[in-house]
Amino acid sequence: MNKIIxxxxxxxxxxxxxxxxxxxxxxxxxxxxxxIKQVAEKTGFAPxxxxxxxxxxxxxxxxxxxxxxxxxxxxxxxxxxxxxxWIMQRQAxxxxxxxxxxxxxxxxxxxxxxxxxxxxxVFIHADTKFRAERIVRLxxxxxxxxxxxxxxxxxxxxxxxKHFTGREWGQCRNYHLSLDxxxxxxxxxxxxxxxxxxxxxxxxxx
Amino acid sequence: MNKIIxxxxxxxxxxxxxxxxxxxxxxxxxxxxxxIKQVAEKTGFAPxxxxxxxxxxxxxxxxxxxxxxxxxxxxxxxxxxxxxxWIMQRQAxxxxxxxxxxxxxxxxxxxxxxxxxxxxxVFIHADTKFRAERIVRLxxxxxxxxxxxxxxxxxxxxxxxKHFTGREWGQCRNYHLSLDxxxxxxxxxxxxxxxxxxxxxxxxxx
Numbered sequence: 001m002n003k004i005i006x007x008x009x010x011x012x013x014x015x016x017x018x019x020x021x022x023x024x025x026x027x028x029x030x031x032x033x034x035x036i037k038q039v040a041e042k043t044g045f046a047p048x049x050x051x052x053x054x055x056x057x058x059x060x061x062x063x064x065x066x067x068x069x070x071x072x073x074x075x076x077x078x079x080x081x082x083x084x085x086w087i088m089q090r091q092a093x094x095x096x097x098x099x100x101x102x103x104x105x106x107x108x109x110x111x112x113x114x115x116x117x118x119x120x121x122v123f124i125h126a127d128t129k130f131r132a133e134r135i136v137r138l139x140x141x142x143x144x145x146x147x148x149x150x151x152x153x154x155x156x157x158x159x160x161x162k163h164f165t166g167r168e169w170g171q172c173r174n175y176h177l178s179l180d181x182x183x184x185x186x187x188x189x190x191x192x193x194x195x196x197x198x199x200x201x202x203x204x205x206x
Numbered sequence: 207m208n209k210i211i212x213x214x215x216x217x218x219x220x221x222x223x224x225x226x227x228x229x230x231x232x233x234x235x236x237x238x239x240x241x242i243k244q245v246a247e248k249t250g251f252a253p254x255x256x257x258x259x260x261x262x263x264x265x266x267x268x269x270x271x272x273x274x275x276x277x278x279x280x281x282x283x284x285x286x287x288x289x290x291x292w293i294m295q296r297q298a299x300x301x302x303x304x305x306x307x308x309x310x311x312x313x314x315x316x317x318x319x320x321x322x323x324x325x326x327x328v329f330i331h332a333d334t335k336f337r338a339e340r341i342v343r344l345x346x347x348x349x350x351x352x353x354x355x356x357x358x359x360x361x362x363x364x365x366x367x368k369h370f371t372g373r374e375w376g377q378c379r380n381y382h383l384s385l386d387x388x389x390x391x392x393x394x395x396x397x398x399x400x401x402x403x404x405x406x407x408x409x410x411x412x
Contacts, residue, residue, distance in 0.1 A: 010379075120389075123378050170378045172329050173216075178384035183326075184402065192398070196390065 003028075003101045003197050004119045006109040010170070011153035012131030012146075014181045014189075015124030016105050021186075022193045023103035031096055032105040038092050086164050110174060111165040120197050123170065123178040124189065130182030209234075209307045209403050210325045212315040216376070217359035218337030218352075220387045220395075221330030222311050227392075228399045229309035237302055238311040241295075292370050316380060317371040326403050329376065329384040330395065336388030 005022060009015020016032060023030035093112045096102055097119075104113075110121045126134075132146035142149065158169040172178055177196065179189045211228060215221020222238060229236035299318045302308055303325075310319075316327040332340075338352035348355065364375040378384055383402065385395045 123384075125379050127379075172376045172378050172381070172384040173331050173333075173386075175378070175384065176386040176389045178329075178378040178381065180379075180382040183382045188402070196394070 003199075004097050004113060004116065005103045005122060005193060005197050006113060006119060007103060007105045007122045007124060008108075008110050008169075008175070009105070009124040010126065010131065011150055011157070012135040013124045013126040014134065014186050018124055018181065018186055018189045018193070019103045019105045019122075021190045022197070025190065025194045026101070026103075026197060028101040028103060029096075030103045030105070035089070035092055035096065035104065035107060038096075042088050042092070108161055108165055111161075111167065114174075120177065120193070121175045122193055123172075123175040124181050125170065125178065126180055126182035209405075210303050210319060210322065211309045211328060211399060211403050212319060212325060213309060213311045213328045213330060214314075214316050214375075214381070215311070215330040216332065216337065217356055217363070218341040219330045219332040220340065220392050224330055224387065224392055224395045224399070225309045225311040225328075227396045228403070231396065231400045232307070232309075232403060234307040234309060235302075236309045236311070241298055241302065241310065241313060314367055314371055317367075317373065320380075326383065326399070327381045328399055329381040330387050331376065331384065332386055332388035 003026075005019070005026075007015050007019040007022075009018075019032070020030050089107055090112050093104060093107055093109050096104065097109075097113055097116060110119075110123075113119050114121075128147055128150060131150055135149065136146050144152070161167065161169040167174060177193070179192070181189050184192075209232075211225070211232075213221050213225040213228075215224075225238070226236050295313055296318050299310060299313055299315050302310065303315075303319055303322060316325075316329075319325050320327075334353055334356060337356055341355065342352050350358070367373065367375040373380060383399070385398070387395050390398075
């Protein structure tokens with residue numbers, strides 16, 4: 001039986017690192033930028049462009065119409081760039097899940113694989129204070145305050161998710177497991193995911 | 207250090223049983239109907255009436271204005287019944303949390319104790335199929351389909367929560383831990399809560 005773990009996360013919550021570590025412990029592939037790269041290869045888009053598109057909802061910026069992608073409209077069957085990318089990303093996620101056990105971070109994989117019974121869908125979040133300190137520590141200061149950076153990034157992810165899935169982002173019911181990494185701790189989050197994914201019962205004896 | 211566990215839950219998810227079992231394992235008090243009883247004693251309302259009020263948002267039914275509570279408007283300082291009950295329940299939750307470690311199910315305790323650093327806030331949910339089967343098994347059939355009963359009950363809890371807290375119900379960010387009891391299993395949910403509440407690290411060794 002394949003065990004596919006999808007990880008959705010608030011910016012700065014450490015969800016990406018948690019997913020990476022869980023994949024390492026379970027000895028299964030981890031897809032994130034790798035997945036983006038695959039999509040890039042299929043479409044001819046630059047990986048950086050695809051990564052940015054993942055954060056925007058079409059129609060919010062209008063940029064997807066302004067910048068014609070390589071290959072022209074014909075390649076995209078009349079779709080705008082963001083919609084075309086969605087279709088390609090969706091296909092890539094389905095193919096990766098078909099290949100076998102893996103961890104997939106982001107890319108609305110929780111939604112794309114919502115009917116797949118072999119999935120464990122996880123959401124990682126933390127409060128603003130924890131995430132603000134973490135992004136400054138990891139990525140350094142910038143012109144914008146860390147709180148504003150978080151707010152912008154979360155708003156984009158939320159709008160993108162809503163646009164393509166029709167669902168609200170960060171709802172408990174869309175995930176089997178949702179964890180506050182700031183309170184529970186990254187190591188405990190990894191342990192928990194690994195334990196559940198491996199189908200092991202938690203210990204009932206002290 | 208006190209450890210207070212608040213459990214919010216979708217109807218039929220087994221959150222109440224999970225909370226009760228966690229309290230038993232941790233050897234700490236469990237408050238649910240007990241809490242309601244305390245409130246009842248303070249206000250003179252019938253416990254049944256208070257329990258029902260917990261499911262309704264004021265203004266949705268208008269019933270809180272139609273039925274005058276015992277004691278009359280004077281006792282309630284001009285507040286309607288639902289608002290008055292909210293204040294009394296809030297006070298009761300704060301007092302119970304002050305007394306020491308405990309498990310509190312429902313009553314918007316996650317919101318009331320949101321600033322309390324000794325809390326573990328948990329949300330228990332499950333898909334409609336799992337919950338429909340469970341409520342029929344536990345409570346039997348009724349005129350309404352189990353799916354409709356779930357929908358009605360969840361809508362009431364959600365409206366009540368929104369009215370008194372201003373927050374959306376079932377958002378990951380409002381809980382440290384959110385679990386799909388249908389997928390993870392009630393026993394595993396209990397284990398996990400007990401382990402985290404007791405401040406124990408999950409095992410990292412296999």
